[in-house]
Amino acid sequence: MSVRQSDVMKEAPCTNQSLSNYLWDDAPDENKWADCVHCGMCLESCPTYEQTGQEQHSPRGRVHLIKSVAEGKLEVNEQFMDPVNQCLDCRACTTACPADVDVGGLIEEARGQIRQAMPLKGWKGRLSKFFLEDLFPHHNRLHTFGGVLKFYQKSGMQKLVRHTGLINVMPNHLVEMESIMPEVKVPVRQKFKDEKVIKAKKEEKGTVAFLTGCIMDVMFSDINESTINVLTHNGNNVTIPEQQTCCGALHVHAGDRKTGRKLAKQNIEAFKDADKVIVNAAGCGCMIKDYPELFREDPEWKEKAEEFSAKVEDVSKYLHDTGYEKPRSEINTRLTYHDACHLAHGQGIREEPRNILLDIPGVEMVHMPNADRCCGSAGIYNITNPEMAGAVLESKMQNVPDDVEMISMGNPGCMLQMAIGARKYGRNQKVVHTIQLLDWAYQKDAQSEQGRGDD
Amino acid sequence: MPKLKTKDKHIKKLAEIVKGPNSILYLKEDLLAYDCDGFTIHKHLPKAVVFPKDTEEVAAIVKYCDANNLPFLARGAGTGLSGGAIPLNGEVIISLVRMKRLISVDTENRRAVVEPGFVNLKLTNSISDRGYYYAPDPSSQYCCTIGGNVAENAGGAHCLKYGVTTNHILGLEVVLPNGEIIEISSDGIPDAPGYDLLGILTGSEGTLGIVTKITVRILKNPEEKQTVLAYFDKVSDGSHAVSDIISAGIVPAALEMMDKIAIEAVEAAAFPVGHPKDIEALLLIEVDGVSAGIDEQINQILEVCKRRNVREVKVAQDEQERGRWWANRKTGFGAMGAISPDYLVQDGVIPRSKLPEVLGRINQISEEFGLRIANIFHAGDGNLHPLVLFDAKKPGDTDKALKAGSACLKVCADVGGSITGEHGVGIEKKEEMRFIFSDEEIMAQTNVREVFNPNNLLNAGKLFPTPGRCIEMKSDVNEPLSS
Numbered sequence: 001m002s003v004r005q006s007d008v009m010k011e012a013p014c015t016n017q018s019l020s021n022y023l024w025d026d027a028p029d030e031n032k033w034a035d036c037v038h039c040g041m042c043l044e045s046c047p048t049y050e051q052t053g054q055e056q057h058s059p060r061g062r063v064h065l066i067k068s069v070a071e072g073k074l075e076v077n078e079q080f081m082d083p084v085n086q087c088l089d090c091r092a093c094t095t096a097c098p099a100d101v102d103v104g105g106l107i108e109e110a111r112g113q114i115r116q117a118m119p120l121k122g123w124k125g126r127l128s129k130f131f132l133e134d135l136f137p138h139h140n141r142l143h144t145f146g147g148v149l150k151f152y153q154k155s156g157m158q159k160l161v162r163h164t165g166l167i168n169v170m171p172n173h174l175v176e177m178e179s180i181m182p183e184v185k186v187p188v189r190q191k192f193k194d195e196k197v198i199k200a201k202k203e204e205k206g207t208v209a210f211l212t213g214c215i216m217d218v219m220f221s222d223i224n225e226s227t228i229n230v231l232t233h234n235g236n237n238v239t240i241p242e243q244q245t246c247c248g249a250l251h252v253h254a255g256d257r258k259t260g261r262k263l264a265k266q267n268i269e270a271f272k273d274a275d276k277v278i279v280n281a282a283g284c285g286c287m288i289k290d291y292p293e294l295f296r297e298d299p300e301w302k303e304k305a306e307e308f309s310a311k312v313e314d315v316s317k318y319l320h321d322t323g324y325e326k327p328r329s330e331i332n333t334r335l336t337y338h339d340a341c342h343l344a345h346g347q348g349i350r351e352e353p354r355n356i357l358l359d360i361p362g363v364e365m366v367h368m369p370n371a372d373r374c375c376g377s378a379g380i381y382n383i384t385n386p387e388m389a390g391a392v393l394e395s396k397m398q399n400v401p402d403d404v405e406m407i408s409m410g411n412p413g414c415m416l417q418m419a420i421g422a423r424k425y426g427r428n429q430k431v432v433h434t435i436q437l438l439d440w441a442y443q444k445d446a447q448s449e450q451g452r453g454d455d
Numbered sequence: 456m457p458k459l460k461t462k463d464k465h466i467k468k469l470a471e472i473v474k475g476p477n478s479i480l481y482l483k484e485d486l487l488a489y490d491c492d493g494f495t496i497h498k499h500l501p502k503a504v505v506f507p508k509d510t511e512e513v514a515a516i517v518k519y520c521d522a523n524n525l526p527f528l529a530r531g532a533g534t535g536l537s538g539g540a541i542p543l544n545g546e547v548i549i550s551l552v553r554m555k556r557l558i559s560v561d562t563e564n565r566r567a568v569v570e571p572g573f574v575n576l577k578l579t580n581s582i583s584d585r586g587y588y589y590a591p592d593p594s595s596q597y598c599c600t601i602g603g604n605v606a607e608n609a610g611g612a613h614c615l616k617y618g619v620t621t622n623h624i625l626g627l628e629v630v631l632p633n634g635e636i637i638e639i640s641s642d643g644i645p646d647a648p649g650y651d652l653l654g655i656l657t658g659s660e661g662t663l664g665i666v667t668k669i670t671v672r673i674l675k676n677p678e679e680k681q682t683v684l685a686y687f688d689k690v691s692d693g694s695h696a697v698s699d700i701i702s703a704g705i706v707p708a709a710l711e712m713m714d715k716i717a718i719e720a721v722e723a724a725a726f727p728v729g730h731p732k733d734i735e736a737l738l739l740i741e742v743d744g745v746s747a748g749i750d751e752q753i754n755q756i757l758e759v760c761k762r763r764n765v766r767e768v769k770v771a772q773d774e775q776e777r778g779r780w781w782a783n784r785k786t787g788f789g790a791m792g793a794i795s796p797d798y799l800v801q802d803g804v805i806p807r808s809k810l811p812e813v814l815g816r817i818n819q820i821s822e823e824f825g826l827r828i829a830n831i832f833h834a835g836d837g838n839l840h841p842l843v844l845f846d847a848k849k850p851g852d853t854d855k856a857l858k859a860g861s862a863c864l865k866v867c868a869d870v871g872g873s874i875t876g877e878h879g880v881g882i883e884k885k886e887e888m889r890f891i892f893s894d895e896e897i898m899a900q901t902n903v904r905e906v907f908n909p910n911n912l913l914n915a916g917k918l919f920p921t922p923g924r925c926i927e928m929k930s931d932v933n934e935p936l937s938s
Contacts, residue, residue, distance in 0.1 A: 034796045038495045039789040040534035043598040044574060052477065053506060053552035053572070054485070055533065061488030068487055079484035096597070099792025100725045 019072030024116045026257060026297060028109040033067045035099040036060065042103070045096035047374045047392045048086050056083040059093035059103045066110045076117040084110045086388060088381055089253050090374035091286075091345035104346075105293055111255030131380070132256055136214050136246040137263055143187055146218035150184040173386035180419040187217040188224040189240060198228055198238040205235035205322065209274035211267070211288070211312075213281045214246040216412045223412070226439035227280045227315055233442050234324045238278075243270035249287035253379045257294060264291045265301065268308045277308070280315045280435055282411035283379060286346035288312050314343060315435055316410060320352040327441030329448055330362030336404045337365060337434075338396075338418060339372035340411035353410055353434045360441045366401045373399070377417030389417070397421040406430045408437060465525060466503055469547065472515045473505045478553075480504040489530070489548055493595075494538035496799065496853060497882050501542035504530075506553045510628060510636060510667040513549060517665065518634030520547055521912060528914040529665040531572060531600030535607060536788075536800050537881025539660045543916045549665060551602050557581055558668070566625055566643050568670050571602025575609075578671070587673045590617040593877070594785040605666050608658030610877030612709040612784070613741070615835035617674070619877060621657040626670035629656060629663075632913040636667075643670040655903070660879050661914045663907040677743035680708070681753050682771040684780055685738040685760045686731060690714060693736035694810035696763040697834045700740065701807065703759065705752050710835030711739040711784055714814070716794075717829040717842070724790035726782040734766060738834065739784055787831045788842065795827070795844035797853075801860045802878040803839045803867030810834065816866045817841050824859040826852075838876035839867065861887055880918045888920055 022028065042059035043049050049058035056065060062083055068074045084107060091104045120128050135141055152158050189212050192198055197207065208231060212224055231238050248263035267288065271277050279285035289312050291305035313321075337357060343349045350372070357363050376382055376392030396418075400407060407418055407429050419431045459470055459481075466481045473479055480486055481503045490498040502525065507513045520527040527547040530540040542548055555572035562585055569578060575596040578589040592611035593599055599609070605627070610619040617623075626640040639652045656663055687693040693712060700707065713721070718730050718737060730737060738760075742752045753770060760768045771777040791798040805813050814830065817839075821828040829842040841863045845856040860883075864874045868890035875884055888897060897919055904911070904919075 035792040037789060037792040037798055038491065039493055039792075040532055040595065040598055041786060041789050043532055043534075053550065053555075054477070054480065054504075055488040056480070056485045058488070064488055065484065074484055074487065077484070079482055083485075083488075095725075098724050098726065098786030098789030101792065 018070075020070045021072055021075045022069060022113050023076075024113055026109060026112055028066050028070065028106050028113070029296065030070065032102045032106050033063050035101045036063045037099065038064070039098065041098055042093040042096045045092040047088055047090065047092070047376070047395075048388060050395070051388060051391045057086055059097075059101075062087060063101065063103060063106060066106050069110075069113075076113055078118070081114050081118065084114060086385065088341075088374050088376065088378040088388075088392065090341035090378060092341065092372065092374065095345045095372070105290075108252050108255070108257070111253070112257040113255075115255030115257075128254060132251050132254060133259060136250060137259070139189060139214065139217075139245065142214050142218050143190060146184050146187060149181070149218070153181070153183060173382065173390065176420045176424060177382075177416065180416065180423055182219050184218065185221045187221045188212055188228060189217055191221075191225070192228070192240055196239065198232055198240075200235045200237050201232045202235040202325075204237060206275065207237040207239060208276040208278045208318070209239045209241055209271050211244060211247065211271075211277055211279045211284060212240060213279070213284050213412070216281050216284075220412050220415070220433070223280060223433045223436055226433070226436045227278070229439045229442065230319070230324070230435055231278065231315070234319065234322070239274070241270045241274065245270070247284040247287045249283050250379050252287065252294070253381075261294050261301075264288075264294055264305065268301075268304050271308060271311070274311060276318070277312045278315050278318055279312060280410065280433065281413075282314065282340035282343035282346065283413055285312060285314045286342035289347065314347060314349055314352075314410065316343075316353040316356055317347075317349050320355060324356070324438075325442075326359045327361065327438065327445050329441050329444030331360050331437060331441050331444070332362040333406055334364045334366055334404045335406035335408050335432075336368040336401050337371060338368060338375065338407055338409040338414060340409050340414045341372070341374050341378075343410050344372040349410075353408070356434055356438055357408060360437060363437070366404050368401060369399045371399075375414050375417045375421065377411075377413035379413060382417055382420075393417060393421045394425075397425045397427065400427065400429065404429060406432050406437075408432050408434050410434050465519075465523060465547075468519060469503060469505055469516060472519060473507055473512055475506065475508050475553070478506040478508075489533070489542065492530070492533040492538060492540040493536045494541065494881060494883055495797070496857065497538055497541055497543065499541060499543050499545060501548045502545050504548040504550050506550050508553055510630065513551075513554075513665055513667055514630045514634045514636050516547070516549055517630050517632065521633050521910065524910075524912065526912050526915055529571075529602070529606070529661050531603035531606075532574070532595075532598050534595040534599045535603060535881065536802070536878040537607075537875070537883040539607060539879050539881040539914070539917055540603075541882060543882065546914075551665075551667075552600065554667065555600075560585075560673070562587060562673070564643070565673050565675075566670055567673050568668060569601050570668060571605070571666050572600050573602075575599050575601055575604060578673075582673060583676070586676050588676055589623070589671060590614075590674050591620045591623055594788065596785075601669055601671065602666050605657050605669055606659065606661045607879040608877070610833070610838065612711055612781075612833060614877070615710055615833065616706050616708045616743075621654060623672040624653055624657050624669065625672055627653060627656060627666050628668035630665045630667055632664060632908040632910065637664075640670070658879070660881060660918050662904055662918055664913070677708075677745075679746040679749050680741060680743040680777075681749055682777045682780060683738075683740040683753065683756055683760075683768060684771070685740070685768040686734045686766045687736045687738070688734060688764065688766050690736045690814055691811045692763040692765070693738055694814070694834065696738060696759050696765070697810065698807055699759045699763065700756055701835065703755055705742065705755060707740050707756075707835060708743045709739065709741040710833070712830070712832055712834035713737050713739075713784070713787065714830040716827055716844075717787060717831045720790040720794045720829060721783050721787055723793040724786065726779070726786050726790075728779050728783045731766075739780060784831075788840075791829065791842055791844060795846070797845050797847045797856070798829075799843040799845065799856045799860045800878070801839070801841045801843070801863045802875045802884075803841070803864050803872055804874075804876040805837045805839060805867050805870050805872035807834070807837045809870040809872070810837070813839065813866055813870060817863055820859055820862045820866070824855050824862075826855060826859050828859065828863070833876070836876070837872065839863075865890055882917060885918060885920050888918075
């Protein structure tokens with residue numbers, strides 16, 4: 001061992017005698033890869049393997065590499081970083097794996113080591129720091145950011161940028177993203193700021209706490225509003241705990257587990273008094289159900305995290321389990337359903353949202369082949385790995401049936417990505433959240449009742 | 456072309472041959488994912504991995520390797536269980552996964568042409584709407600490639616009635632180890648006069664040539680299909696039931712058995728179906744064909760099971776239930792991960808009548824070596840898969856597992872069976888070839904190899920015993936070494 005290496009070893013917090021080249025705490029968990037017998041059943045489930053055909057970009061290959069670092073055969077370096085960071089974190093391999101190997105967990109732990117071994121530098125580092133540390137965790141700043149976007153859209157600046165060619169200086173994938181940016185409305189956290197409890201509209205079943213999400217509440221506050229409407233319509237009081245923050249998924253995906261833990265603690269505290277925590281973004285739901293994983297080495301918080309996670313439910317599953325009123329008004333549309341990875345693979349929720357859609361009169365559901373294949377959004381993957389994200393999106397769009405008017409799903413990241421896809425490939429499908437459709441049907445019910453009342 | 460981070464002249468030349476983006480890997484971190492396949496006991500880094508896009512590129516790579524004395528081998532999805540795709544000699548791996556087109560489907564003549572990297576199950580999925588399917592169904596069919604199936608002459612649960620891969624291959628395009636491209640029965644007409652070259656190449660484990668195009672037989676979907684699940688308190692009752700079903704004149708499409716440890720694993724893994732944990736054996740039986748007569752066969756099977764003291768027997772009520780039973784069975788090997796850190800799967804074949812005896816002897820081997828052995832097998836054709844469970848981290852465990860596996864094969868050979876049914880010999884069972892072949896017989900086979908692969912640069916050190924050990928152990932089998 002060279003002198004320099006041994007110095008590093010001495011400085012590192014882990015000072016055991018193992019061969020492992022993971023030098024920090026919270027290293028990838030040996031028990032997770034012990035289950036992998038290298039059978040290869042995961043290969044075809046992996047979008048990056050499908051695109052590259054290269055096994056270092058397959059779940060089995062990644063697990064092999066992560067294990068090899070622990071065995072001292074590899075170091076945490078750029079070449080190791082590439083396959084680990086190319087993973088979309090879509091967890092399709094977890095569904096395919098006969099032995100339930102938690103590949104997603106291993107990837108995130110490995111990214112934690114990479115982040116510490118090779119802190120992000122340059123513009124990528126600054127951009128990442130801006131979004132992950134300075135923006136997402138602070139809902140006030142997010143709302144301000146939302147305000148800026150709104151100003152951009154309303155003031156005519158958007159038009160100006162698009163018309164003057166200023167847009168041409170942006171990288172392609174950002175132009176694509178700009179082009180589908182939804183109209184920014186008032187976040188529900190602002191709208192319902194003064195209401196401690198948003199009262200159930202029907203006979204009370206109980207009270208649920210709502211995690212509004214950060215992107216969701218800025219970009220898709222109308223979906224948050226729909227979610228509140230649907231919940232209150234079905235007899236639930238809704239609270240929006242003031243102290244809640246970003247779920248930390250983007251941070252954990254990026255290897256910043258420290259911030260992830262900080263946010264997790266804040267959310268666990270913020271929802272301490274809630275009996276049920278409702279989420280409408282698959283990515284957030286999956287992350288906060290995974291909080292215990294972040295505290296593997298902290299028994300006290302692990303216990304709290306487990307208690308908290310047990311209370312978390314996706315809105316579609318919650319409605320399915322507690323019952324909901326079937327709307328009477330027709331929404332005549334042909335649509336198809338896309339399984340968000342973190343709903344289907346991450347939380348095992350597949351049938352519940354489909355059943356909600358089928359309970360709306362007039363909805364005709366067309367099967368999408370490979371509906372549970374990743375769309376390439378994967379948090380901010382489409383910003384950090386635009387090429388792979390684009391290739392994955394292209395193959396996703398090929399599976400969207402031609403003759404549908406809408407694509408329904410349960411995750412904001414997917415909605416942005418699929419909207420880019422629809423625009424890019426000249427499709428005219430409208431991208432909607434499952435809960436929005438249910439809300440629209442309820443609103444139609446209300447209108448027709450009102451209409452009858454007026455007669 | 457992006458700048459290469461190497462000064463190796465061979466890598467540079469190979470990079471010029473394969474023109475697609477990211478078509479060559481040569482850095483240790485990338486190569487590590489290719490140091491083994493589904494057989495993990497032996498590992499070795501390849502020199503490089505190249506990803507050709509067509510036959511011409513494959514031929515050019517092979518020519519270059521042959522001219523420069525570089526060992527090379529072909530690889531598909533790397534799901535093989537005997538180590539056939541492991542680069543023992545630091546080979547250049549020619550990965551065929553980017554050659555994954557379905558070239559044509561000809562339902563009238565019931566055949567399809569695929570590239571070698573085309574995934575087995577995708578063929579059935581692509582033609583099922585026309586009412587056709589591809590019969591060989593190895594358990595890894597979700598991800599294994601048809602090219603790999605040809606190399607290993609892969610079998611599967613439904614080979615009892617429909618035969619293994621070799622029975623479904625109608626034509627091949629092959630790149631020979633000198634880079635020459637040949638076509639065998641390219642018109643897809645079966646039983647061409649002359650020597651059966653298709654037969655020699657299918658199952659040659661990648662030692663005679665690299666298959667670049669495959670014409671396969673496709674079959675019409677059976678009119679009807681019924682599946683039975685039967686639980687037995689005694690292994691002997693289960694195995695007698697297997698013999699009775701066959702003796703009754705029924706040819707099931709599949710007749711599978713799992714023992715207690717195997718059941719423990721699949722129930723602990725991702726696709727449990729709720730099998731009772733205290734039974735000694737289960738049978739999964741499927742019959743298919745024209746609708747008339749299927750019910751009668753099912754009744755006969757139920758009768759046989761009852762006569763053999765079955766605890767519970769049921770018929771799948773719908774496609775979903777059948778699907779769950781099969782997913783549970785087909786992920787059986789991988790499921791071992793749920794109850795053991797490592798496993799070694801063996802692949803013996805025995806006469807059906809010897810089943811109870813052989814299982815008893817495998818049990819003794821398990822006790823003798825102190826390692827648990829699960830059994831999953833294609834009981835109908837006597838193809839046994841003892842899965843030796845071990846922990847590679849425990850000193851000596853791997854060695855014990857290898858010896859226990861070898862002992863299982865010895866038992867199979869001793870009762871008049873064979874050492875492999877469908878997984879191939881590869882690295883894993885090459886010494887065990889001696890259980891069934893004399894030195895002369897082995898030499899006769901290496902002589903055939905010499906005709907195709909005279910320099911032995913293509914996938915050397917597989918399939919036949921190592922000559923060094925050979926001389927040491929007995930006779931004079933003289934295997935040509937790469938010069």
